[in-house]
Amino acid sequence: MIQFRKIEAxxxxxxxxxxxxxxxxxxxxxxxxxCHYCEKSHFxxxxxxxxxxxLNAVNLLVHSRSLFRGWFFGxxxxxxxxxQVNYCFTKKEQIRLKFSELNLPTTIAAAIANMGFDEMTxxxxxxxxxxSSGRDLWALAETGSGKTxxxxxxxxxxxxxxxxxxxxxVIVPTRELCIQYVTELSKLAVNTExxxxxxxxxxxxxxxxxxxxxxVHILVATPGRLMDLMYSGAVDFPDVKVAILDEADELLKEGxxxxxxxxxxxxxxxxxxxxxxxxxxxxxxxxxxDILTDxxxxxxxREKPSPHSIVHQFRYLKPAGRMTALSDYLKNxxxxxxxxxxxxxxxxxxxxxxxxxxxxxxxxxxxxxAQSVRSSIFSRFKRGKLRYLIATDVAGRGLDFSHVSHxxxxxxxxxxxxxxxxxxxxxxxxxRGVALSFVGKKDLRRLQNLLRRNNLSAHWLGDDPLESxxxxxxxxxxxxxxxxxxxxxxxxxxxxx
Numbered sequence: 001m002i003q004f005r006k007i008e009a010x011x012x013x014x015x016x017x018x019x020x021x022x023x024x025x026x027x028x029x030x031x032x033x034x035c036h037y038c039e040k041s042h043f044x045x046x047x048x049x050x051x052x053x054x055l056n057a058v059n060l061l062v063h064s065r066s067l068f069r070g071w072f073f074g075x076x077x078x079x080x081x082x083x084q085v086n087y088c089f090t091k092k093e094q095i096r097l098k099f100s101e102l103n104l105p106t107t108i109a110a111a112i113a114n115m116g117f118d119e120m121t122x123x124x125x126x127x128x129x130x131x132s133s134g135r136d137l138w139a140l141a142e143t144g145s146g147k148t149x150x151x152x153x154x155x156x157x158x159x160x161x162x163x164x165x166x167x168x169x170v171i172v173p174t175r176e177l178c179i180q181y182v183t184e185l186s187k188l189a190v191n192t193e194x195x196x197x198x199x200x201x202x203x204x205x206x207x208x209x210x211x212x213x214x215x216v217h218i219l220v221a222t223p224g225r226l227m228d229l230m231y232s233g234a235v236d237f238p239d240v241k242v243a244i245l246d247e248a249d250e251l252l253k254e255g256x257x258x259x260x261x262x263x264x265x266x267x268x269x270x271x272x273x274x275x276x277x278x279x280x281x282x283x284x285x286x287x288x289x290d291i292l293t294d295x296x297x298x299x300x301x302r303e304k305p306s307p308h309s310i311v312h313q314f315r316y317l318k319p320a321g322r323m324t325a326l327s328d329y330l331k332n333x334x335x336x337x338x339x340x341x342x343x344x345x346x347x348x349x350x351x352x353x354x355x356x357x358x359x360x361x362x363x364x365x366x367x368x369x370a371q372s373v374r375s376s377i378f379s380r381f382k383r384g385k386l387r388y389l390i391a392t393d394v395a396g397r398g399l400d401f402s403h404v405s406h407x408x409x410x411x412x413x414x415x416x417x418x419x420x421x422x423x424x425x426x427x428x429x430x431x432r433g434v435a436l437s438f439v440g441k442k443d444l445r446r447l448q449n450l451l452r453r454n455n456l457s458a459h460w461l462g463d464d465p466l467e468s469x470x471x472x473x474x475x476x477x478x479x480x481x482x483x484x485x486x487x488x489x490x491x492x493x494x495x496x497x
Contacts, residue, residue, distance in 0.1 A: 097125045099153075107191035108156055112149075115187055121146035123300050128154060131242075131274060136295035138275045138288045142424065145300065147276050148184045151244055156185075158241050159217045161193040165239035168218035169267070171260065173250040175200040175222060175371060176378055176394070181246065182220040194218065199225045202371030209234040223251065223259040230266065237267045242274065245291075249277040249284050257287065264291055279417070310427035312456050313436040314447070316465045322410065322438050323354060329408075329436065330359065330388070336405040337381070340390045341422050343411040348390050351410060361387040367394055393418065401425055409437035414446050416453045436461075 097120045099112045120128070123145040130137050131154040141147055155168050170185075172178050182198035189196060195215050199208045200222040208225070212234050219226075219235070229235045243264060245251060251260060264273070273291055277284050278301070288295070317325055330338070342348045345366045352364040363386050365377050374394070380386050382401060404426045413419045419437075426433030439447055444465055451458055458464075 102128070102153075104153065105157065105192075108153060108188060111188050111190050112153070114190075117149065121150075123147055124150040124153075126298055126300060127151075130296045130298075131155070131272070132157070134272050136273045136275075136292040138277075138292055138295050138297045140277060140280055140299040140301045142278060142301060147246065148181055149188070151246075151274060151276075152185050152188045155218065155242055155244075156189055156192065156194055159194050161217065163217075163239060164215035166216055166219050166235070166237060167239055167241045168244070169237060169240050169242070169263075170218065170220040170244045170246060171223060171226070171251065171263065172220065172246045173222065173254050173256070174394075175202060176374070177247065178220050178222050179375060179378070185218055185220070189218075196220065199229060200371075201225045205229070205232075223256040223263065226263060227259055230263070238269060240267050240269060240271050242272045243267060244274045244276070246276050247278070248275050248287065249279045249281060252281075252283045252287065257283065260287070261290070309431060310423055310433045310435050311459055312423070313434060313459045313461055315436065315438050315461045316463060317438055317440065319440060325438070326408070326410070327355075327358060333406065333434070335387070337384070337386070337401065337403050338388055338406040338408060339401070339404055339422075339425055340388065340408045340410055341413070342390065342392060343413075345392060347411065348392055352390050355388060355390070359388055361385070362390070363388070364390040365394060366392040393422070402431070405433060407433070407435040409435070412437050412439045412443040412447065414443075416450045419450055420454065439465075441465075 098118055099109065099120060100118075102109075104112070123139065123141045127137060127139055127150045131151065139147075151170075159167050170181055172181055178198045178200045182196050185196045194217045196218045197211060197216045198220040199212075201224050203225075205225075205228060208229060209232065212219075212229070221229075226235070245260065251257075273293070273295075275284075275288055275292060275295075280299075288297075315325060326340075340351065342351060345368050348364050348366050352362065356362045363377050363381070365374055369377075377386070377389070381389050384403060407423050407426045409419070409422060413422060423433075423435040426435060437447075447458075448466060450456070458466075
């Protein structure tokens with residue numbers, strides 16, 4: 001049974017690594033030392049200066065910059081009882097680990113610098129030592145948290161370029177995520193001889209087979225196309241060192257459980273398995289227990305499902321007034337890039353025809369387009385050539401559009417998870433984002449459930465229609481006219497939306 005450990009983030013540094021330092025220590029372990037920051041001597045047992053970390057019934061505050069870095073680079077033995085404290089951690093000082101401190105190969109370090117990365121994100125800092133050590137890992141992490149680089153950097157270091165064989169296998173749920181993943185890996189490997197390649201549906205299978213006859217070190221694939229190639233005898237895995245399942249919960253939702261189990265069962269050599277997901281459902285738990293061996297399990301998901309850097313705006317309108325409201329909003333907001341989500345393809349088509357009459361650099365995307373067209377549009381949008389993208393949920397998960405400042409839900413998503421996935425396209429990597437949702441009368445009950453479940457503060461552009469709903473638990477709202485809403489009623493309403 002996998003014991004999942006909840007990891008809280010402290011500033012910009014996750015505490016995920018600290019349990020690895022302390023978990024083998026005796027419950028009565030005492031950490032003493034002279035702090036050079038405040039020039040005081042500290043004695044700690046069960047509690048320290050300002051924050052606590054619960055582990056094996058012991059509450060300890062790890063407040064030393066040198067303690068974290070000392071363990072990370074193997075200077076401090078986790079079994080030691082006494083640790084010298086060099087700097088007292090205060091609110092003014094945040095522990096930040098930089099890629100330049102990892103002693104990476106110069107080829108990879110140069111690539112990371114060229115990509116504009118300096119400080120590691122929480123998921124990168126938490127997972128790098130685990131992946132580098134060779135242990136299996138199950139990590140809960142938000143989309144847009146830097147998982148590709150978190151896996152890619154240690155994965156590249158495990159590849160032997162003298163061996164012309166697949167040594168890293170990455171399985172993802174969608175074609176678009178497959179393209180994005182292999183693109184990022186290629187950037188990381190640009191100064192090396194490591195060869196990356198991707199296979200997914202909608203591309204020429206014969207070309208895939210011919211390419212796989214040459215050296216490929218890291219293969220990124222969707223399950224369906226990978227299974228086709230395996231049945232054709234075009235690919236096998238006698239030399240795989242690392243297998244990665246990204247967006248594992250989405251893979252299961254798409255019905256790929258049996259495919260994943262079959263693919264992994266065909267890796268007969270001892271290997272490391274990494275599983276990343278944004279949610280922790282029962283199916284994901286069962287999969288983790290089946291495919292992972294004595295894994296490290298970390299949770300970097302905040303209690304609030306939606307990123308804290310997103311402002312959640314709502315506008316109550318009748319359907320006839322939405323087009324005018326959308327045009328006015330796009331003209332008046334400072335938008336770098338925006339994705340407008342619709343539920344149906346025909347809605348996307350209609351909205352595209354209307355918007356392109358007024359706005360330039362508009363495109364649309366949905367499952368009805370050929371894969372080559374979809375890939376071209378995604379590429380242009382990612383490079384900033386397009387400003388407005390109208391889409392169905394094909395763009396709702398996993399894709400990294402770092403310059404998206406706004407998300408607009410033309411059709412209100414009925415499920416809280418879908419709302420989180422859509423709005424997660426903005427506010428990525430700590431940037432500020434705005435998510436605007438148009439809602440009608442039929443959406444109000446579902447909206448109320450969403451606000452309560454995701455613990456969101458609603459910023460209403462105009463009147464707040466939830467004030468008129470009777471017998472419902474009121475959620476905090478904010479409007480332009482009011483600084484905060486009012487709580488009404490304590491009785492929980494149990495009717496379905």
